[in-house]
Amino acid sequence: MVAQLLTGGVLRGNRRRAEQLSRCLMQAPVPETIEALLDRLYAAPSYGKDGVFGDETSAFALVRLALHLFGPPTRTASVPGDLVVSNHREGAVRSPLWIPGHLNIEGSLDVDEGAWLLCTGDVRVGGATVDYEPGSIIAVGGSLSTARMSTLGAVVIGGNLDVADTLLAWRNDERLVVEQTLRAGLLVACDHTVVAAHVDAVRLDSDAEGSLLHQYLRDEVLTGAPGDLRLDVEAADQWIRRNASPRR
Structure with missing residues (x-):
């Protein structure tokens, strides 16, 4: 498994990025548990500013690694x-x-x-x-x-x-x-x-015509004159965050 990680063999996507991520994850001392890998990954600079850590690629790499190590989930x-x-x-x-x-x-x-x-x-x-x-x-x-x-x-x-x-x-x-x-x-x-x-x-x-927006979405999440309707995306977001449907 360590050999696979070091060659990028476990991760999908861009080969160069997979190799770079693998080497960062597996640098000495090699983590012995998934928890140790997670600690190393999450302790790196936030929001992926170094180009490797803190993004969805590296997070999903841990998920894939766990599936390789432990097999399909049972609990x-x-x-x-x-x-x-x-x-x-x-x-x-x-x-x-x-x-x-x-x-x-x-x-x-x-x-x-x-x-x-x-x-x-x-x-x-x-x-x-x-x-x-x-x-x-x-x-x-x-x-x-x-x-x-x-x-x-x-x-x-x-x-x-x-x-x-x-x-x-x-x-x-x-x-x-x-x-x-x-x-x-x-x-x-x-x-x-x-x-x-x-x-x-x-x-x-985002560039859908107003008539199409009106066909599918509530008036409460639309803005503009009848002939120039646009989506108020923040309003639609708030409807969903209240667990309510923004659809007609």
Whole structure:
């Protein structure tokens, strides 16, 4: 396994970047546990300023490494209400939150600015899934399903992403990557990179015509005159953060 890491053999994507990341992770003394690897990764400069640490690529590398080491997840962690991952909010679970298995959340999932959620299995969220910028990361080895979702941060899903209602991906500093199929009742992409092997969703981009916006979205998240309607993306985001649908 160490040999594979040092050659970049475990990580997907750009070969040069994979080799660089592997050498940073495995520099002497070689970490002996996943927890030690996570500590090393998260202790590096925040927000990926060194070009290697602190981004979704390195976070997902840890998820892949855990799957290689321990095999498919067999355990499930359950949260009866909402889950907030944050180092700033009172009562939240501290970041980085590492789940070596599946995760079921009956309520909503909130990953705060600079916080990380890493899960090797599937994540099922009964309510909304939301994150922030800068620095929030959601890295899931399996699939993620949620009622609705608003993302500004970095999200990487190794399986499918299923959003029953509306997926809002906005701002252009981070990206949403789904290695299999992205399904959503409505996908609203506003200056945000969305990459998926397959997409099954009605999609509205930031330059969508006003008539199309009016067809799918509530008046409360639209702005402008009737003939020149535009999306108020912050209003749409707030609807989702309240676990309410911005759709008609």
